Amino acid sequence: MITKMTITNIHVLNQDSAYDFYVNKLGFKLVDDIPMGPESRWLTVSPPEQPDLQLVLFPVTVSKIFPKDVAETLIGLIKKGIFGCGVLTCNDIFATYEELKAKGVEFIKAPTKEFYGTEALFKDDSGNYFSLQPLNNFGNENSI
Amino acid sequence: MEQYPKVYLYRRIVQAKLFIDKNYAERIDLSYISDEACFSKFHFTRLFKTIYAKTPHQYLTWVRIEKAQQLLREDKSVSETCFLVGFDSLTSFSGLFKRNVGVSPSSYQAQMQQLKLAIKKSPVSFVPSCFALQHGWFEK
Incomplete structure (x- = not known):
């Protein structure tokens, strides 16, 4: 029986920039930053209140995993903003929106009331996008 | 939805939170922060706690x-x-x-x-x- 998701990949264009985005802007916690030889690095972060889920900030570079044509295609798709990486949950969507905007995070959709609740969309530094939704998305979404 | 309800309150509380994030190493007077945000200390603390589930302190x-x-x-x-x-x-x-x-x-x-x-x-x-x-x- 599967019980949890513990590790998942976010494909990023640059690990230094992704570190800055996820740790310093989104406030994720650094879990591992382990050099694996001169050009590789095992870099994982967790959402602040979800330490048992690690996001691997997985660089898309020409390598054994990504041959040149694959890497180029993948980089092009990431830059175009094709990949939605999931829903991030917050206590208060308006406060989180204002804070991330103040930190320079690019929103492609401001908090908007949809039939399923209030949602905003933002992009990471590579071009991947996330949905941002409040924890209780069917109650009173304006908490103050 | 840039003009969601109470946007001005949110912006002031978020600015106060960012002030703490930036100046945590200094001697921070929370009365000063609430004054800067144009709130009474009580009102500021209540709003801050509602949003962040912690008092400013x-x-x-x-x-x-x-x-x-x-x-x-x-x-x-x-x-x-x-x-x-x-x-x-x-x-x-x-x-x-x-x-x-x-x-x-x-x-x-x-x-x-x-x-x-x-x-x-x-x-x-x-x-x-x-x-x-x-x-x-x-x-x-």
Whole structure:
């Protein structure tokens, strides 16, 4: 029986920039930053209140995993903003929106009331996008 | 939806939170922050707690302890860390650290140093095998 998701990949264009985005802007916690030889690095972060889920900030570079044509295609798709990486949950969507905007995070959709609740969309530094939704998305979404 | 309800209140509270994030190492007077945000201290504290589930003072302490953990991992001494994150007293720092993290600052630092040594000795054992294999990181 599967019980949890513990590790998942976010494909990023640059690990230094992704570190800055996820740790310093989104406030994720650094879990591992382990050099694996001169050009590789095992870099994982967790959402602040979800330490048992690690996001691997997985660089898309020409390598054994990504041959040149694959890497180029993948980089092009990431830059175009094709990949939605999931829903991030917050206590208060308006406060989180204002804070991330103040930190320079690019929103492609401001908090908007949809039939399923209030949602905003933002992009990471590579071009991947996330949905941002409040924890209780069917109650009173304006908490103050 | 740029003009959602009470947008002005949100912006003022978020600015106060960002002020704490930036100036946690200074002697922060929370009355000053509430004055700057044009709130009474009581109103400010209530709104802040509604949004962040912590009072401004609790949040400031939380930020300081988080930063202290980072500095201890970077091998700063306990006393240096205490003052770098804005505490005046080593005793109150150690007490708050233990209450929040579960161990004393020196024990935390010793644990982190042991972990760093273990990672240095065998980095690949800290990476899930499937990823290590995919990257070709397995040690010979």
